[in-house]
Amino acid sequence: MNSKQASIAALAYELWHRRGCPHDSPEVDWHAAEQQLSALEASIDGSEIASFPASDPPASHGADNPPSNAGAKWKVARTA
Numbered sequence: 001m002n003s004k005q006a007s008i009a010a011l012a013y014e015l016w017h018r019r020g021c022p023h024d025s026p027e028v029d030w031h032a033a034e035q036q037l038s039a040l041e042a043s044i045d046g047s048e049i050a051s052f053p054a055s056d057p058p059a060s061h062g063a064d065n066p067p068s069n070a071g072a073k074w075k076v077a078r079t080a
Contacts, residue, residue, distance in 0.1 A: 008033045 001009070011033035016026065067073075 004037075007037060011036060 008030065012026070012029040015029040015032050016022075019029065
């Protein structure tokens with residue numbers, strides 16, 4: 001089973017549960033899952049994919065300094 005079929009199967013299972021787990025017509029949920037995933041794929045125009053990884057700058061450019069009491073914490077940790 002490829003990843004697309006696995007996605008369809010997982011969604012179909014969820015839809016089947018939402019319908020109360022009926023014993024008839026599993027193809028209804030399978031087709032509904034195919035339609036929902038196809039619509040989702042069609043809505044992605046590629047611009048979202050092209051923006052990864054995010055191009056936002058980091059929140060801080062300052063140095064990554066340890067806290068002022070780091071030495072004391074390490075000393076206690078070594079004795080524990």
